[in-house]
Amino acid sequence: MSVATALRAALVAALAALFLFPGAVPASAGQTPGTYSYWNFTGTTGLSDVVYPLTVEQHPGQQSQVYWSNQVSWANGTGGYAGMQTNGRSDSNLFLFSVWNATETKLGTTGSFCQKFGGEGEGMTCRIWQKWTAGQTYRFHYKAEGSGWWGMTITNATTGASFKLGSIRVGSDLLKPSSQSWVEYYRWSDSRSSCQTEPYSRARFDAPTGNNGTLTAKLGSTSTNACPGFPSGGATSVAAGTGVRHTLGIGNSVMGPITGAASRCLDIVSGNDIAIKTCDGDGSQAWVLSQDGSVRNKNFTCLDVYNRATADGSKVGVWACNGGSNQKWNVLNGTLVNPSSGKCLDTQGGATADGTTLIIRTCSTASTQKWTTPARPAS
Secondary structure (H helix, E strand, C coil), rough: CCHHHHHHHHHHHHHHHHHCCCEEEECCCCCCCCEEEEECCCCCCEEEEEEEEEEECCCCCCCCCCEEEEEEEEEEEEEEEEECCCCCCCCCCEEEEEEEEECCCCCCCCCCCEEEEEECCCCCEEEEEECCCCCCEEEEEEEEEEECEEEEEEECCCCCEEEEEEEECCCCCCEEEEEEEEEHHHEEEHHCCCCCCCCCCCEEEECCCCCCCCCCCCCEEEEEEEEEECCHHHEEEEEEECCCEEEEECCCCEEEEEEEEHHCCEEEEECCCCEEECCCCCCCCCCCCCCCCCEEEECCEEEEEHHHCCCCCCCCEEEEEECHHCCCEEEEHHHCCCCCEEEEEEEHHHHCCCEEEEEECCCCHHHCCCEECCCCCCC
8 A cells, every 4th residue: 555545544534533523425536435433442541552353354356456454643643554455466465564754674474574665754664465365354463562663463363373564663662542444445546546446345343452452442433435326325334243344335346357258258458449368367357347337447447339339249348437328237147238229248259269359239048148247245
């Protein structure tokens, strides 16, 4: 995650605190949803360690760019955060521990690395590339190590495995007793990003515990950047037991491949041209079924029947998303139907070889009209 993104999250949280969390803030064009939960420990003025349990219940897709994080501040006013991301790659994911204005670090488990960050603020970050599994709980443990040093250890509560991201010198041995957990779709810095482009995700932040488990935080409030016109505003943060469930991209699918004949994937092969290709997990094969009926590639273009044509054999490619009827698609019994023409997405000539282009054709039982699309969770 870029520091610019982290600072935006901090700013949203700070503004929410300033205005006493008035509720959902509508997302505008070019903005994507975010959710925030605010925690408070009572009966203490400072903490020597805190554990934040996090479970991503629904993975938004490996090509997505989503960040789940817990943000803290220390008694000397220094701020930091730790969390995990999807990073637009399928081989691994990133765990991060970052502190603003820090200058000293120590490495953790083999494979960890620490470096400076800059941009809208400066500091140090310790990270590790490691794949995480949806449905498993990860415990992020901030722990004072003396002389102002703080370590970050991640434990998979499901398997018992653990690793250390590293240690960063903060300059204080006590954490403040308030913090926040948040989910951010960090492509929102791209002006093309919107509520329509981002995939569904769902995660649960359980109540943090502090001072060797003797204290449990209470939920103070939540805040949401909502999406006008989406079911439930496109994003919710709802109490779940002692924690909060954050659900975003409601109404959209997760991000993933559209797979058809011969198990080949729908792929942007050049410019605005699409074809079926051997599946490789690349971003050109990553799609989101948006709640508005469009089918959007990770590169922000929409599946499009050229020139609004309706005849059999009309070419299908990708084009800038514009809300046109030629960019609407219904998933019906395994087919993708353009409601404007009533025709189904099909391969040219019914072929299944790599590089075969796409058209619309009168719907039939042809295997080349059958597509497996990314899952669209109900809520």
